[in-house]
Amino acid sequence: MNPKVIGLLCVGLLVILSAVWLAGRKILSIEPMAATSGTATLTEGQEGSAEVRQRLLEVGLHPTGILSDLGVDDHLVRLEKGEVSASVLIAYADAIEALTNQSTKRGQALPPTLWDVSTPALLDAGWTVYSLTTALASEAGRVHVDLLTDAYSAFLENRPDALQGALALLPLAGSYVRALPEEARAEHEVHAKTDGEATLLIWQALLTGTTRHNPITHRPLWSHGFVGHFSVPHIHQYATGTGLTPSQVWGVEGFSPTFVGTAANSNQVEHLGISALLQGVASVPGAVLSAVESIEVAVDGEDDAAAAADKALNAVVRDILVPRKEEDPHKLAAALHTALAAQPD
Known part of the structure; x- marks a missing residue:
């Protein structure tokens, strides 16, 4: 049989097997913090609205919302x-101010409008x-909040090197996972069996927080829930x-051309x-x-x-990241950088 025909048949068989495998995958998800309080329902009409407006503006909220944030007018x-x-709105302003102070003291202020986004999730x-x-x-x-502060700071410090910035978040994700209280770590174990897998979940959420859908069932392969909003590109x-896509925020600076291909391949x-996440947590075969x-081609x-x-x-993820995902994240990040980085001229 013609070798080209054999090759096409092999590819076709692999595609069919891939479709069957993907169709059976369950959804991964990152467990959010458990809600401890519901929607505020106290009513006071317009009493104190001028003071409320002033306070919300003082802590940095936008009057009408600049992106997807609600804005002061919506709250009024x-x-x-x-x-x-x-009273709830004043407490909200106080909490935003506390978050700004906390992140500033840690070295990188987080934008107040980041907290002012309500999503269905x-x-x-x-x-x-x-x-x-x-x-x-709260304590x-x-x-x-410290994780988000450190992640955004690392992103800014490494710009415009996208690869170095992305890999700098991997040890931060690892430290975060290991710092979580036992009950929170137990929640992660539902979807990530080890600290290494939980680190990859958090790392991907920080990098972009995006979701991919099963091409066969069109169901999401994983879901970050509302946590996906708190990615570095969103921050x-x-x-x-400025409304930007993750690709526009990160770019591809620092990657070897081998892993970029064309200028249009910017993600x-x-x-x-x-x-x-797919290979290291969901165990999706590289094939x-x-x-x-x-x-797609x-x-x-x-x-x-x-x-x-x-x-x-x-292939780099398969050969380097997956076998070493339980190692020290600093060493793993260094190994990935060696494999993926552009070589100096």
């Missing part, structure tokens, strides 16, 4: 409708922006007041995190990911060079 409408009380988890912000400003929330968006930080890349017209770069990156 809720106050007028009796959906929230003036947040509400589904039993939180509101008021209850979540208050929880994060129990410090470990979470940077609210810090700059390699996102790809690195997703490949690490399946390669088959998906082949499908054949069906979606994906660029061959970009697909080859993605396959090469997947």
